[in-house]
Amino acid sequence: MTSELEKAWEALGRHSVDGRHHNSRLAMATAVANLLKEVEPGSRNGLREGLQETPSRAAKAWEFWTSGYDLNAADILKTFDDGADGYDQMVIVKDIPLYSKCEHHLADIVGTATVAYIPNGKIVGLSKLSRLVDMHARRLQVQERLTKGVADDLDQHLQPRGVGVLVKARHMCMESRGICQQGHHTITCALRGALRDEPDARAEFMALAQ
Ligand SMILES: [Zn+2]
Incomplete structure (x- = not known):
């Protein structure tokens, strides 16, 4: 099987990758080949064309879908001090597309994340908020941990007055197996600081995020 897969890699032009990735990809490809042989009875003695x-x-x-493990929040959230002339109101990026994999079934989680913070002297580029969501989404996840992870990273690296993260997602492991009806969303929310403790700030976030 290994030499068969080696040939397939070369056909895809993957022969020049470094040793670590080469071995990891080969191990994943071998695992997928074994899975295919089990799920399709006709392929047991060799994969069809x-x-x-x-x-x-x-x-x-799968390497792409789990590429979030190669990233860390400290690199993504490099801040610039007071780059917005003391802007101290809520910054909110709404409906960031989110594609993840549930850790229980390896099925798709598809949805959006809305991320907000109230700066306390440190701001980040707006694109960094979606990169942070991508980093967490491109790992094996449960929606609750994904939501909390984004909020905790913002809290730790920006030390803002408040953080709010609202994730709205569909879980294919539930929908495709008939456990819940199609189109149902699961909503999770993580609030820190002023967005958790001050009713006005919390209400503003919830109104903007819905
Ligand atoms: Zn699942």
């Missing part, structure tokens, strides 16, 4: 390159393609895709 349409599935030949699936293990290497799937391994490459």
